[in-house]
Amino acid sequence: MLGVHLSVLLLLLPACLQAARILAVFPFPGPSQYINVVPYLKTLASRGHQVTSINAFPQKKLVKNFRDIPIPEVFNNYDEIINKLADPMNLWLENNFVNKFFVDITRSVLANKEVTETLLPPGKDHYDLIIVEALRSDAYYGFAAHFNAPIIGISTFGTDWNIDELVGNVSPISYTPLVTAGFTDRMTFGERVSNFVDTTIAWVNYKLVHMPEQEKLYEKYFPIASKRVPLNELNRNFSLVLLNQHFSLSFPRSYVPNMIQVGGLHISHKPAALPKDLEEFVQGSGTHGVIYFSLGSNVKSKDLPAERLQLILKTFATLPQRVLWKFEDDQLPGKPENVFISKWFPQPDILAHPMVKLFITHGGLLSTIESIHHGKPVLGLPFFYDQFLNVKRATQAGFGLGLDHKTMTEQEFKETIERLVKEPRFAEKARQMSDRYRDQPMTPLDTAIWWTEYVLRHKGAYHMRVAGQDLGFFAYYSLDVIAALLAGALLILTVTLGLIWKIAKITGLGNTKNKQKTQ
Known part of the structure; x- marks a missing residue:
């Protein structure tokens, strides 16, 4: 508190400068x-x-x-x-x-x-x-x-x-x-x-x-x-x-x-109410809840290969949950009745909604942070750059799983969604992550x-x-110091060996011929 x-x-104080x-x-x-x-x-x-x-x-x-x-x-x-x-x-x-x-x-x-x-x-x-x-x-x-x-x-x-x-x-x-x-x-x-x-x-x-x-x-x-x-x-x-x-x-x-x-x-720490049509669709999901699916702003769902789109559509059609899908075209042929498409969604407000059970995401950092803030488990489908790292972190932390969007099968996709929705440990870990993240002085x-x-x-x-x-x-990584020490050590070794050689020469140590004549 x-x-x-x-x-x-x-925020109430005026700028003090x-x-x-x-x-x-x-x-x-x-x-x-x-x-x-x-x-x-x-x-x-x-x-x-x-x-x-x-x-x-x-x-x-x-x-x-x-x-x-x-x-x-x-x-x-x-x-x-x-x-x-x-x-x-x-x-x-x-x-x-x-x-x-x-x-x-x-x-x-x-x-x-x-x-x-x-x-x-x-x-x-x-x-x-x-x-x-x-x-x-x-x-x-x-x-x-x-x-x-x-x-x-x-x-x-x-x-x-x-x-x-x-x-x-x-x-x-x-x-x-x-x-x-x-x-x-x-x-x-x-x-x-x-x-x-x-x-x-x-x-x-x-x-x-x-x-x-x-x-x-x-x-x-x-x-x-x-x-x-x-x-x-x-x-x-x-x-x-x-x-x-x-x-x-x-x-x-x-x-x-x-x-x-x-x-x-x-x-925003004060989520807004969803638009009326969206709220009605969410409420109509009953006890099954809602899945939110978005690939962010750089990757567009409409540009996915046709066979990948069909795989996703077929999978969603078999789910008891309703799905909000950020899709960049007005029409999606073959769209099941349990899917609501829109070119834009108020993502933070959706993730804050208690009836949203899962976030299927590309794994962008902003989306990952929002999912943690609102305590939602994630299914990551990374495409490039830091998305693979973010999905790997979600898997390691225990609040998400990841799939390769290029090679996943319909069965893998459905089974992974079902695991994330049905197994309590993912939602529990997401809430735990949210509690840790929100526990900050400012x-x-x-x-x-x-x-x-x-x-x-x-x-x-x-x-x-x-x-x-x-x-x-060179100075930052002390490479100059290491080089100087190695050079010094090499110089000392060279001088020492030289002295040993001179002493041996003067004293006749190691001269086998002289030893044999003496004998």
Whole structure:
């Protein structure tokens, strides 16, 4: 209860510092990433800060103290790119593909007409704080150097070695899996070998292929700032990183002081009532309850192969439960009577409903967090990126199961659904996870606001930075020390052997010919 009172008090209090001008850069074309941060940005605006947001999803209604700079260019070929990501590729080619995608997004931001005319000209404007989506777009971190302002990063998927580098955090790959690997923190020896190799490939590709492209963009669009602050210093100079993660959602690991966990930043803690037609459909399910099925905003159910669609339809038709299916077309041929389709659902409100028994999901992090928040078991059908890891975590934690959507049979699909609905342990574990997650002194949104204003109050809060942010690769991992010690040991060994050889030569020790003559 104390946490609730603190949370309410924070929102009732006026901002205890002068209103700041904040530039937020969140141009990723996937809706879920921006959904995650919109409540945060709007809350900053409601507290008197002037927020300018570069994004792909401008507000439909005017918001006080909130200005949009739309970047529609980022949608070019986006659906094609998402479909391509689902195709099998070796890790080097996959990294090339992903990194090129983010280079294109970065270029779209910096070449945008409104950005070039209102933000990039020297002395044209000023900002007190830069907030960015920290996701392989290093060049637009240049706004921090351009405006000489502190920078906060938000990672909508949690953290990995790349995010860790922004604040000098330690990321032991012995128990910290690569996001795309689909492993948990409890890896077998073979998985640790695979994780080591895959992480090394991703790191080398990023440094040798991706960063040179980002440096070119940085030098082109921030010519003055780039001469003052090199990019390899700028992307290790973050004041704060907010992580859309929490130890109760995944697994505990170490964080430096300026990495703050705010998993579930977007979740409203007051679920709204469902629309009338939806509520009537849900109530009509009787004692059997309802299953909610959504593949998120990037993967569209309508684009699934025809035989996969038929498999899902046939399975749903045999279930006693009713099904809410996020389907992106107006018509679904062969739709059973127990299935309700819509292009959009109020997902958090549905998951909060007591008659919803199961969430069939692609395993996106926002959906996973929402399912935990509302205590619902999940059936994961992952497609790409961190979805495999999220589904593996759900399975390991005991509140969900996973299937391969490409190879699952109708029988496997139905039997897995029945297990999750009928076996009490899954629902019980989901409720336990929910209790752990909700047991926080402040809500994730209030936590994010407090730390953001902390950075403003303390002019960047650079006292939170660990010394590791100022060390190069060799010094950070003590490779220079190891090299010096090895060189010293080799020198001592060489000198010792030399002395032994000289002593032996002088004293005649080991000279068998002299010994034989003496005898």
